[in-house]
Amino acid sequence: DSxxxxxxxxxxxxxxxxxxxxxxxxxxxxxxxxxxxRLVDKDLEGEILQYLSDEVRTDFLSKLxxxxxxxxxxxxxxxxxxxxxxxxxxxVIQEVLDSMDSQDRHRIEAVLSYAEDTAGGLMNTDTITxxxxxxxxxxxxxxxxxxxxxxxxxxxxxxxxxxxxxxTLPITTMLVASPSSTVREVMNTDAVTISVNTPxxxxxxxxxxxxxxxxxxxxxEGRLLGRVTIDDVVDVIRDDADHSLMxxxxxxxxxxxxxxxxxxxxxxxxxxxxxxxxxxxxxxxxGLFEATIEKVxxxxxxxxxxxxxxxxxxxxxLTLVIRSMAVGQISRNNLGWLLNREFIVGIINGTxxxxxxxxxxxxxxxxxxIGVIIALALMINLIVAAVAGTMLPVILRARDIDPALAGGxxxxxxxxxxxxxxxxxLATIVYA
Amino acid sequence: DSxxxxxxxxxxxxxxxxxxxxxxxxxxxxxxxxxxxRLVDKDLEGEILQYLSDEVRTDFLSKLxxxxxxxxxxxxxxxxxxxxxxxxxxxVIQEVLDSMDSQDRHRIEAVLSYAEDTAGGLMNTDTITxxxxxxxxxxxxxxxxxxxxxxxxxxxxxxxxxxxxxxTLPITTMLVASPSSTVREVMNTDAVTISVNTPxxxxxxxxxxxxxxxxxxxxxEGRLLGRVTIDDVVDVIRDDADHSLMxxxxxxxxxxxxxxxxxxxxxxxxxxxxxxxxxxxxxxxxGLFEATIEKVxxxxxxxxxxxxxxxxxxxxxLTLVIRSMAVGQISRNNLGWLLNREFIVGIINGTxxxxxxxxxxxxxxxxxxIGVIIALALMINLIVAAVAGTMLPVILRARDIDPALAGGxxxxxxxxxxxxxxxxxLATIVYA
Numbered sequence: 001d002s003x004x005x006x007x008x009x010x011x012x013x014x015x016x017x018x019x020x021x022x023x024x025x026x027x028x029x030x031x032x033x034x035x036x037x038r039l040v041d042k043d044l045e046g047e048i049l050q051y052l053s054d055e056v057r058t059d060f061l062s063k064l065x066x067x068x069x070x071x072x073x074x075x076x077x078x079x080x081x082x083x084x085x086x087x088x089x090x091x092v093i094q095e096v097l098d099s100m101d102s103q104d105r106h107r108i109e110a111v112l113s114y115a116e117d118t119a120g121g122l123m124n125t126d127t128i129t130x131x132x133x134x135x136x137x138x139x140x141x142x143x144x145x146x147x148x149x150x151x152x153x154x155x156x157x158x159x160x161x162x163x164x165x166x167x168t169l170p171i172t173t174m175l176v177a178s179p180s181s182t183v184r185e186v187m188n189t190d191a192v193t194i195s196v197n198t199p200x201x202x203x204x205x206x207x208x209x210x211x212x213x214x215x216x217x218x219x220x221e222g223r224l225l226g227r228v229t230i231d232d233v234v235d236v237i238r239d240d241a242d243h244s245l246m247x248x249x250x251x252x253x254x255x256x257x258x259x260x261x262x263x264x265x266x267x268x269x270x271x272x273x274x275x276x277x278x279x280x281x282x283x284x285x286x287g288l289f290e291a292t293i294e295k296v297x298x299x300x301x302x303x304x305x306x307x308x309x310x311x312x313x314x315x316x317x318l319t320l321v322i323r324s325m326a327v328g329q330i331s332r333n334n335l336g337w338l339l340n341r342e343f344i345v346g347i348i349n350g351t352x353x354x355x356x357x358x359x360x361x362x363x364x365x366x367x368x369x370i371g372v373i374i375a376l377a378l379m380i381n382l383i384v385a386a387v388a389g390t391m392l393p394v395i396l397r398a399r400d401i402d403p404a405l406a407g408g409x410x411x412x413x414x415x416x417x418x419x420x421x422x423x424x425x426l427a428t429i430v431y432a
Numbered sequence: 433d434s435x436x437x438x439x440x441x442x443x444x445x446x447x448x449x450x451x452x453x454x455x456x457x458x459x460x461x462x463x464x465x466x467x468x469x470r471l472v473d474k475d476l477e478g479e480i481l482q483y484l485s486d487e488v489r490t491d492f493l494s495k496l497x498x499x500x501x502x503x504x505x506x507x508x509x510x511x512x513x514x515x516x517x518x519x520x521x522x523x524v525i526q527e528v529l530d531s532m533d534s535q536d537r538h539r540i541e542a543v544l545s546y547a548e549d550t551a552g553g554l555m556n557t558d559t560i561t562x563x564x565x566x567x568x569x570x571x572x573x574x575x576x577x578x579x580x581x582x583x584x585x586x587x588x589x590x591x592x593x594x595x596x597x598x599x600t601l602p603i604t605t606m607l608v609a610s611p612s613s614t615v616r617e618v619m620n621t622d623a624v625t626i627s628v629n630t631p632x633x634x635x636x637x638x639x640x641x642x643x644x645x646x647x648x649x650x651x652x653e654g655r656l657l658g659r660v661t662i663d664d665v666v667d668v669i670r671d672d673a674d675h676s677l678m679x680x681x682x683x684x685x686x687x688x689x690x691x692x693x694x695x696x697x698x699x700x701x702x703x704x705x706x707x708x709x710x711x712x713x714x715x716x717x718x719g720l721f722e723a724t725i726e727k728v729x730x731x732x733x734x735x736x737x738x739x740x741x742x743x744x745x746x747x748x749x750l751t752l753v754i755r756s757m758a759v760g761q762i763s764r765n766n767l768g769w770l771l772n773r774e775f776i777v778g779i780i781n782g783t784x785x786x787x788x789x790x791x792x793x794x795x796x797x798x799x800x801x802i803g804v805i806i807a808l809a810l811m812i813n814l815i816v817a818a819v820a821g822t823m824l825p826v827i828l829r830a831r832d833i834d835p836a837l838a839g840g841x842x843x844x845x846x847x848x849x850x851x852x853x854x855x856x857x858l859a860t861i862v863y864a
Contacts, residue, residue: 019641027761029769051641140572140607149604152645154586171603172581175572208670209451209483211663213584213645230662231643237666238640241673242755245680249751250744257756258766261773265780268748272785275744279737280792286733287796293725293732300725300732301718304848305711307736312682312707316700319681323674324689329459334690337461341693348697353704360712364719416736 009039018044022051029258046072050080055256058087066095078125079232082111110225119203120196122236123217123226126150129159130183132166137179139169152229154213158187165216165224167191193218196225203228204236205328244322247404250274278409282307282416289424292431298365299427302374305357306423310381310415313349317342317389318407325393325403339390346386350379369430377423384418385411441471450476454483461690478504482512487688490519498527510557511664514543542657551635552628554668555649555658558582561591562615564598569611571601584661586645590619597648597656599623625650628657635660636668637760676754679836682706710841714739714848721856724863730797731859734806737789738855742813742847745781749774749821750839757825757835771822778818782811801862809855816850817843 012021021040025033025048037060040048049057049072061069061084069092073081085093085108093112097105107125114120128149130139139156143149155168168191169183177186192210194203194217206212207230214229242253250271259267286293286303293299321338324330330338354375362371388411393403396410444453453472457465457480469492472480481489481504493501493516501524505513517525517540525544529537539557546552560581562571571588575581587600599619609618624642626635626649638644639662646661674685682703691699718725718735725732753770756762762770786807794803820843825835828842 017642019643023641023760027763027766029766143607144610146608148608151604151643152586153604154584154645171607172583172585175575175603176578176580178576208666209455210449211451211583213586213662230645230666234640234662234666234669237669238673241670241677245673245677245751245755248677248680249748251748251751255752257752257761258769258773261776261780264773265777268745268777269781269784271748272741272744272781276737276741276785276789279740282736282740283733286736290729290733294729297722297726297732300729300735301715301722303732304714304718304736304739305708308711308714308844309704309708312704313700316681316683316703319677319683320687320689323677328455329689331459334459334461337690341690341696344693345697345700348693349701349704352701353708357708412740 005035005039008036012036012039013041013044018047019051022048026053026056026257030260033258046075049073049084050076053256054083054087054254055259057084059256061088066092066099069096070099078107078111078226079122081108082121083116085112086116114196117200118196119194119198119200119217119228120225122200122203122232123196123228124150124232125226127157127216127224127227128153129157129163129224130169131160132158132184132187133182135180135182136174136177136186139174139183140179152214152231155188155191157216157224157227158183159224163224164222165193165218168216191216194228195220200236201240201326204233204240207233208237240326244319244326244404247402248319248322248408250405274409275412278413278416281413282420285417285420286424289420289428292424292428296370296427296431298361298367298370299424302361302370303420303423306374306377306381307416307419309353309357309378310385310419311412313346313382314385314389314411314415315408317386318392318403318411321390321393322403322407325397330394335390335394339387342386342390343383346383347379350382353382354378370427373426373430374423376426377419380422381415381419385415388414437467437471440468444468444471445473445476450479451483454480458485458488458689462692465690478507481505481516482508485688486515486519486686487691489516491688493520498524498531501528502531510539510543510658511554513540514553515548517544518548546628549632550628551626551630551632551649551660552657554632554635554664555628555660556582556664557658559589559648559656559659560585561589561595561656562601563592564590564616564619565614567612567614568606568609568618571606571615572611584646584663587620587623589648589656589659590615591656595656596654597625597650600648623648626660627652632668633672633758636665636672639665640669672758676751676758676836679834680751680754680840682837706841707844710845710848713845714852717849717852718856721852721860724856724860728802728859728863730793730799730802731856734793734802735852735855738806738809738813739848739851741785741789741810742817742851743844745778745814746817746821746843746847747840749818750824750835750843753822753825754835754839757829762826767822767826771819774818774822775815778815779811782814785814786810802859805858805862806855808858809851812854813847813851817847820846 016024025036028036049060064072073084085096097108111121111123153171155170157168158166160166167187167189169187173186192206192212192215194215196217196219212230214227216224217226217228219225239253246253321330357378358371358375361374362368392407392411396403396406448456457468460468481492496504505516517528529540543553543555585603587602589600590598592598599621600623601615601619605618624638624644624647626638626647628649628651644662646659648656649658649660651657671685678685753762789810790803790807793806794800824839824843828835828838
C-alpha cells in the first residue's frame with residue numbers, strides 16, 4: 001500500500017547517499033527497480049545517475065524526453081554528461097546540446113569530440129589554473145574568492161597566457177610554502193601530464209604507478225584541455241580488470257546483473273552458438289575414428305581426459321598472458337623467455353601426468369598399449385596447449401581481436417582437436 | 433661488458449621513476465632481473481620495493497640480512513613496512529623491530545596487530561590532526577610549520593584532546609573558508625569513517641562509491657588510529673578484480689609473471705591434478721555405458737557436445753554471480769529472482785540449441801532417435817548448468833570456500849557427469 005511506499009521513499013531519500021541508492025538500484029531486479037526509481041526525489045536523480053553502470057543508466061534515460069534529460073543532467077560533470085550523451089540517439093544528443101547555454105555546449109562538444117576510451121573522453125574541464133609569476137599569498141586569496149573548489153583538487157595547474165601548460169602546484173606544496181614566494185619558485189615542472197589521445201587503460205596504468213589523484217590533459221600543442229581524476233580512473237581500472245573475467249565467459253562487463261529474461265537469453269544464445277561450432281569440430285574429429293572406437297570402446301571412455309587436461313593447461317597459460325598483457329608486462333623482449341618456460345613446463349607436467357594417467361588406464365583396462373597411447377597423446381596435447389595458450393593472446397592482439405573474448409574459444413578448439421586427433425590417431429595406428 | 437652495463441645503470445637510475453623501475457623489474461625474466469636489481473642505486477631500492485608485487489619483493493628481500501633490511505625500509509610508510517614484515521620469518525621481524533627507535537616500533541607494531549586484509553592492515557599513521565576550536569588562519573600557519581605534508585592529504589582530521597574523532601576538514605573547504613572562522617564552523621561532521629576491522633574489499637567498495645581520496649580509520653571506541661589512502665585502495669581493487677580471473681584458472685593474482693620453470697611447474701601440477709580427478713569422474717560415468725557405446729558408436733562422437741555446452745552455459749552463470757558477489761550486488765532478497773531467470777534462460781536456450789543439435793545429429797547419422805536423445809540430454813544439462821552455476825558460488829561462499837577457485841572445477845564435474853549420464857543413460861534405455 002501507499003503508506004509503506006511512503007516510508008520506503010523516506011528511508012531511500014533521507015537515509016542513503018546517492019551512490020548508495022545507485023548501488024541499491026543495481027542490486028534490484030527490473031520490476032522493483034522501476035518502483036524504487038519512481039520513489040527517488042527528483043533532485044537526487046541526476047547525482048544517482050552518475051553512479052549507475054552504463055546499461056542501467058541508459059535504461060532509465062531512454063524513458064525520458066529531451067526536456068527531462070536536460071534538467072536531470074544539469075549538474076553533471078562534463079565527462080559524465082559526455083558519457084551519457086554518447087549512449088543516446090543522435091537526434092536526442094542534438095536536442096540536449098541545443099538547450100544548453102553556449103559555454104556549456106562548447107565544453108561538452110569538446111569532450112564529445114574525443115573517443116570515450118581516451119584521456120579526452122575521461123577528462124573534466126573544471127581545472128583551476130594560475131599564472132607562474134604571482135605569489136602564494138595571492139593564490140590563496142584567489143582561491144578564497146571561489147564558493148567551492150572542484151572535488152579531487154590536489155593540485156593547481158600553472159599555465160601561461162596562451163593556456164600552455166608550464167607546471168603544477170600541488171596543494172600540499174602550496175600549504176607549506178612561504179606566502180611571499182612565487183608560484184614559479186615552488187611549482188613542479190616535472191609533473192606527469194597526459195596527452196589527450198592516450199588510451200584510458202594507459203592513463204589507468206599511469207595513475208596506478210605514480211599514485212596520482214589528478215593529472216592535467218594536454219593537446220598535442222601542449223595546451224591545457226582539462227584534467228583526469230582518480231575517481232574516474234578507478235572505474236577504468238575496475239572495468240578493465242572485470243573485462244578479462246567477463247569476456248572469457250562471453251559476458252560484457254557493462255551488463256546489468258539483473259538484465260531481464262529475454263535479453264539475457266538472446267545474449268547467452270550467441271555465445272552458446274559460437275561454442276557449439278567448437279563442439280561440432282571436436283565431434284567431427286572423433287567421427288573420423290568411429291571404426292577404431294567400435295573396436296576398442298575404452299578409447300571413448302578415456303578420450304575426454306586428454307582433451308580436458310589440454311584445455312586446463314592451455315587456459316592457465318592463456319589467462320596468465322592475458323593478465324600480464326593488460327598490465328603491460330609483455331613485450332617482444334620477454335615473450336621468448338615466457339614461451340620457452342611454458343614449453344618446458346608443458347613437457348614437465350605432460351610427462352608427470354602422462355605417467356599417472358597411463359598407470360591408471362593400464363590398471364583399469366588391463367591393456368599396456370592403451371597406457372602408452374594415452375601417455376603420448378597427453379604429452380603432445382599439454383605441450384601444444386602451453387604454446388597455444390601463450391601465443392594466442394599475442395597473435396590475436398596483433399590482429400586487434402580481443403584475446404579475452406576470442407582466446408578461450410579458439411584455445412578449446414585447438415586442445416580438443418589435438419587431444420582427440422593424437423589419442424585416437426595413435427590408437428588407430430596401433431589397433432587398426 | 434661493464435661499459436655498457438654502466439650505461440644501462442645510468443639510464444635506469446636517472447631516466448626512470450622508481451615506479452617505472454619496479455614495472456621494468458616485474459617485466460623481466462629472473463636472470464636479467466637480478467642483474468638489473470644490482471645496477472639500481474642503493475638509495476632508490478627502498479622506494480622501488482614499495483611498488484613491487486608481493487612475490488617479486490619477497491624474493492629480493494629474502495636475500496638481505498636484517499641490517500640491510502632495516503636500512504632499506506627506513507623510509508617506508510607504516511603500511512608498506514607492515515606488509516613487507518608480514519612476509520618475513522618471525523625471527524627477522526623481531527630483529528628489524530629491535531633495531532628501530534621506540535616511536536617507530538610502536539607505530540609498526542600497532543599496524544602489525546591488524547590482519548593484512550583489513551582497514552587496520554591497510555592504514556598509514558601519517559595523519560595530520562587539528563583541534564576544532566582554532567581558526568582557519570591558525571591551521572594554515574600550523575601547516576606551514578611542516579617541511580612537507582604527507583601524500584594524498586586531501587583532508588585534515590579534527591580530534592579532541594583524547595584523540596577521539598570529531599570530523600574532517602577537507603583542504604578544498606579550508607581554502608575557500610574565511611581565515612577567521614573556526615574549524616568547528618566549517619568542518620564536515622558527516623564524513624565517511626572506517627572501522628579498523630573493516631575488510632579491505634569493503635573499504636574498496638566504500639572508496640569507489642563515495643569517490644574518496646582518503647578516509648580516517650577509527651578504533652571501536654571512536655579513537656583515531658590512522659587513515660587509508662586511495663593509492664593503497666587502488667591496489668586492493670586491482671587485486672580483487674584480478675583474483676577472480678586468476679583463481680578461475682587456478683592461478684594466484686600475487687604470482688610473478690616470470691616465476692622460474694620449476695616453481696611454475698609445481699604450482700601448475702597441483703591444479704592439473706585437481707582437474708584430473710574431475711576428468712576421471714567423467715570417464716567413470718562413460719565407463720558405465722561401454723556396452724551401449726559399442727552398439728552405437730555415434731554416441732561417442734556426439735557426447736562431448738552435451739558436456740561442453742553444459743560447461744559453457746554453467747560458466748556464464750557462475751562468472752556473472754561471482755562478479756556480482758564481489759561488488760556486493762547479491763543478497764538473499766534478489767537471489768531468488770536471479771535463480772528463476774537463469775532457470776528460464778536455461779530452458780529457452782536449452783530448447784533452442786537442442787533443436788539445432790538434434791537436427792544436425794539426425795542428418796549426420798540418419799537416425800531420428802539419436803536426435804531425440806541428444807535434444808533431451810542437452811536440455812537437462814543446460815538447465816542443471818544454469819542452476820548449479822548460480823547456486824554454487826553462494827553455497828561455497830557460505831562455507832568460506834573461494835567460489836572463484838573451487839567453483840569452476842565443481843561446476844565442470846557436475847556438467848560432465850550430468851551431460852554424459854543423461855545422454856548415455858537415455859541412449860541405453862532406447863538402444864539396449
